[in-house]
Amino acid sequence: MRRVSLVVVVALVVLAGCTAPISDAEDELDGDRELGRVGDYNATDTIEIDGSGPLTEDEREAVKHRAMARxxxxxGLEFEEDVELEVVNREEYRERWQQDRDPASQFTNELWRGAFVVDGETDVNEAFDELYGDSILGYYSxxxxxxxxxxDDRIDRTTLVHExxxxxxxxxFGLGSGGATIDERRATTGLAEGEAEYVPSLYDERCGEQWECLDAATPDTAPPDQRSFNAGLFLSVYTPYAEGPTFVAHRHETTGWEGVDAVHEDPPTSTAQLIHPERYPEARPxxxxxxxxxxxxxxxLTDDGERRTExxxxxxxxxxxxxxxxxxxxLGEGSGxxxxxxxxxxxxxxxxGDTFVAYGDGNETGHVWKLAWESEGDAREFRDAYVEVLESQGADAVDSADGVYRIPDDExxxxxxxxxxxGDEVVIVGAPTVTDLEAIHRPSPTSTAIAPAAPPTAPTPEATSRTGAPADASVPVNP
Incomplete structure (x- = not known):
């Protein structure tokens, strides 16, 4: 599996040459005030910053209010209330984030294992903790x-504006996790995070000639497959940040900010709509x-007595x-x-569309994953790609007529x-043994066998054995 890290802030410097005084602002913002003026600051104001170290509390407040005005x-929308701002170092954040959480449920671990993202020996909650602990730049709550x-780095302009x-x-509009499934939550979050990424881009375009600004962080651009975190998990979680801005930009450019406001009332329902903005709002899963x-x-496997699906x-x-x-x-090839x-x-x-169901026998777990496609050709293309995933993990065809594969116990x-x-659906069944496949889900008489698999062409990862693992990884909306 490839491993990846989130974008890292390297250095932050405040621009010099400032004239506007720093003063306190009211906690409650005046509802009758002029749009684009918050506290004592307009969008075009400059701020006098003393020294080159971290900003003082007064300086942070001034920078914050000017950013709000911008x-x-x-x-074209007004802040109704002031926003509290706190700055903590990485160690303080880790202490807040790290909690004695229960391990993930059997369902959740089987889901991410079945998606070939988190292996059977790794608890999904632990994988999420590893991902978030060293990668968060800021959050709003x-x-x-x-x-x-x-x-002692200074605050980053882009992160401040984002939050x-x-x-x-x-x-x-109100903020919430929204959505009943992983895909719908990623889509709903894509609207919030997309706008919070897109607006700083418009902000950046005015820095220098129109506005005096704090420096923005320089992102670490090393290739994702050279990083330390789980690549598949990262890419799933990062979807709102990667595809959300293009979705919001498309709406803004075609329908104006009024169109973006309207999407807050009717958020996208799938990541397919984020990836292909022209499919919103008609193409529903x-x-x-x-x-x-x-x-x-x-x-x-059930939740409160009801069969759980994802x-x-x-x-x-x-x-x-x-x-x-x-x-x-x-990953960046063809990006917007x-x-x-x-x-x-x-x-x-x-x-x-797709639906994932996990099964248990009291000890181990398995799953059935049905995926619907726009056409039979699309279904075949994904099926072939999924077989390549199996091969990359060391799978051998057991009985090619039945489309059955086995990954050895030491993988x-x-x-x-x-x-x-x-037809236009692909049905994937995962189980501890070949015998268990039919016990979990008998094949349909209309299913089509897969051609014999080619020998693996990619090196297999370090060997470990699969176990039925233990709960849900809770992924915060922000960040």
């Missing part, structure tokens, strides 16, 4: 912004039903294929002006897999 001018800095946009969204064909030995979505499918080496192009990565690929572009994603093509 966001109002760009966005309940009227308060926390910026995370390293050592202030979230505060504006919260005051104007298909309702994909997984029929229970299990024997009495295997039971669907929808992974186009973006996470892309993350699966890219992190397993099936998609070989650089406002997005760093491009999640579009022929093997996943035809996604129409990270050890187990048996059956891949069936049923």
């Amino acid at each position: 966001i109002e001018e760009i966005r 309940d009227g308060r912004i926390v910026l995370v800095v390293d050592d 202030l946009v979230h505060a504006l969204q919260d005051q104007q 298909a309702d994909v039903t997984v029929e229970d064909r299990s024997t009495s030995e295997w039971e669907p 929808t992974v979505g186009e973006a996470t499918l892309f993350a699966t294929l890219w992190s397993n080496g099936v998609i070989g192009r650089p 002006e406002y997005s760093r990565y491009n999640y579009s690929h022929p093997a996943t572009d035809g996604w129409a 990270e994603f050890a187990g048996a897999y059956r891949v069936d093509l049923e």
Whole structure:
């Protein structure tokens, strides 16, 4: 599996040559004030900063209010309340973030294992903690912004503006996790994060000639596959930041800010709409039903007595294929002006919907994953790509007529897999053993066998054995 890190802030410096005084502002903002003036500051004001070290509390307040005034001018919306700002170092943030959380549920671990993102020996909650602990630059929550800095670095302009946009969204439209599935949550978050990435880009365009600004952070641009974090998990979580800005830019350029406001009332329902903005709002995910064909030995995993299901979505499918080496192009190839990565690929572009169901026998776990596609050709293309994922993990065809594959016990994603093509749908079954495949889900008589697999062409990862793992990874909306 490829490993990846989030963007890292390297250095922050405040521009010199400032004239406006620093003064306190009211906690409650005047509702009758002029748009684009917050506290004592207009968008074009400069601020006198003393020294080259971290900003004082008064300096931070001044920079914050000026940034709020500039966001109002760009966005055409007014902050209703002031926003509390706190700055903490990385160590302080880690102490706040690290909690004694329960391990992830069997369902969640089986889901991410089935997507070939987190292996069977790794708890998903631990993987999320590793991802977030060293990568958060700031967050907004309940009227308060926390910026995370390293050592004595100054606050970063882009991060401050990003989080202030979230505060504006919260005051104007409300912020929430929104969505019943992974895919829908990524899509809803894509609107919030997309706007919070797009507005700083418009802000940056005015810095220098029109506005005196703090310096923005210099991103670490090392290739993602040379980083330390789980690439597939990162790419799934990063979808709102990568594809959301292009979605919001498309809406702004075609319908104005009024059109963006309207999307807050009717958010996108799938990451496919983020990746392909022209599909919003008409192209809604298909309702994909997984029929229970299990024997009495295997039971669907439930939540409060109800069979639990999940929808992974186009973006996470892309993350699966890219992190397993099936998609070989650089992530930035074909990306838009406002997005760093491009999640579009022929093997996943035809996604129409999917449903994942996990099963347990009291000890180990397995799954059934049905994916609907726009056409039979799209279904075949994804099926072939998924077989490449199996091969990259060391899978051998057990019985090519049945589309059954086996990954050896000493590999990270050890187990048996059956891949069936049923018209414009692909049905994937994962189980501890080949015998368990049919016990979890008998194949449909209309399924099409897969051609024999070619020998693996990619090196297999470090060997570990698969176990049925333990709960849900809770991914915050911000960041």
